[in-house]
Amino acid sequence: MSGEAPLRAAEVALLVELTKLAPSGVSIGCRSIRNGDENLLLPEESRSILSRQLEARRASGAARVIARQLLAQEGIENAVIKRATSGAPLWPPGFVGSLAHDDVIAVAAVGRRTEVLSLGIDVEPAEPLPEEVAAIVQTADDALVGVDERLASRLLFSVKEAVYKASYPLDRIVLGYEHIAVDLKARNAVTTSGRKVRFSFCLFPRIVVLADVPLP
Ligand SMILES: CC(C)(COP(=O)(O)OP(=O)(O)OC[C@H]1O[C@@H](n2cnc3c(N)ncnc32)[C@H](O)[C@@H]1OP(=O)(O)O)[C@@H](O)C(=O)NCCC(=O)NCCS
Structure with a gap:
């Protein structure tokens, strides 16, 4: 099996469970953290994330690419999800969401403000x-x-x-x-x-x- 196949298998296995968690109006996704995911951060996102540690930036890139895909499904293309000085992610107007990552996988959840007031997500082994x-x-x-x-x-x-x-x-x-x-x-x-x-x-x-x- 190639290096990519086990990553995809892990994503599919988790996604099956995640889809059962989301209440109406909320979408949720996951991504195995891959080498190079730090390059998925958009320039503005990258500037807002002060951590210089490669692993942390990689995980943040993986989480944001999931969130970007979820927002694209809601009609928001190429969303920029900067990090506030508090650490909280900043969502496009009209949306709420949350990000998390452990050592191997990143998760994200997104919802419309008309459907949910706020979201929080966490992932752990x-x-x-x-x-x-x-x-x-x-x-x-x-x-x-x-x-x-x-x-x-x-x-x-x-x-x-x-x-x-x-x-x-x-x-x-x-x-x-x-x-x-x-x-x-x-x-x-x-x-x-x-x-x-x-x-x-x-x-x-x-x-x-x-x-x-x-x-x-
Ligand atoms: C929010 C916090 C709990 C995240 O824990 P973590 O184990 O470091 O990291 P996770 O992977 O679970 O989550 C990271 C994401 O949390 C989000 N986040 C960070 N601070 C946040 C806040 N104040 N509000 C909402 N979300 C926040 C960010 O999206 C971050 O992703 P990013 O690093 O890619 O930008 C931690 O950063 C923190 O602020 N702790 C202080 C308060 C605390 O620990 N209290 C005890 C728990 S109740």
């Missing part, structure tokens, strides 16, 4: 979270019932990252893990600032969480 990290992420307000115990902490971590990404553009508040209470069974979370966020997730082949704040 489907592996247990180191215990010392899990101890920081989980608080007494989190309910983890109903999920494979070995992956519950990693999933909780991923949910909090996705919820943060969905809430930040609305509230402009930097949250810590202790500021987000998650109910994995009910698929909802609330921040200490009172923001209520829904989420959906898959565990395999990777953990992906899609958080959304619905219209009022």
Whole structure:
């Protein structure tokens, strides 16, 4: 099998699961991160991303090319998705979205503002979270019932990252893990600032969480 074939197979396997996550009006995609994906950043995007590390720029390029494709399906060609100084991605007028990447794959979600108020996405390997990290992420307000115990902490971590990404553009508040209470069974979370966020997730082949704040 060539080097490209396993990358495509990984994308297809994840995409099958991702398409089940998106609520109405939201599109979602993924891309295996390839050598050279840093060159997919448009010049304005590249200038807005201060990281000089090649791996980080490569992942950002992969995530943006997915988002660009999703926006093109909505009629927005060649969208520029710069990074704000806060780190949040800047979407074309009328759209919301979110980006994430781990070491091997990038994901993106996009929706129209008329359909959804805000989105947050996260991707993680489907592996247990180191215990010392899990101890920081989980608080007494989190309910983890109903999920494979070995992956519950990693999933909780991923949910909090996705919820943060969905809430930040609305509230402009930097949250810590202790500021987000998650109910994995009910698929909802609330921040200490009172923001209520829904989420959906898959565990395999990777953990992906899609958080959304619905219209009022
Ligand atoms: C947002 C954050 C959680 C992302 O985590 P990460 O593991 O570094 O990276 P991910 O791959 O999951 O996500 C990266 C994407 O998050 C997005 N992002 C970064 N800051 C963001 C913010 N304030 N609001 C919304 N999205 C943001 C960007 O699109 C970024 O993609 P880019 O690097 O290609 O531009 C992290 O950058 C951060 O700001 N942390 C501070 C707050 C925190 O960690 N709190 C504990 C969790 S609740």
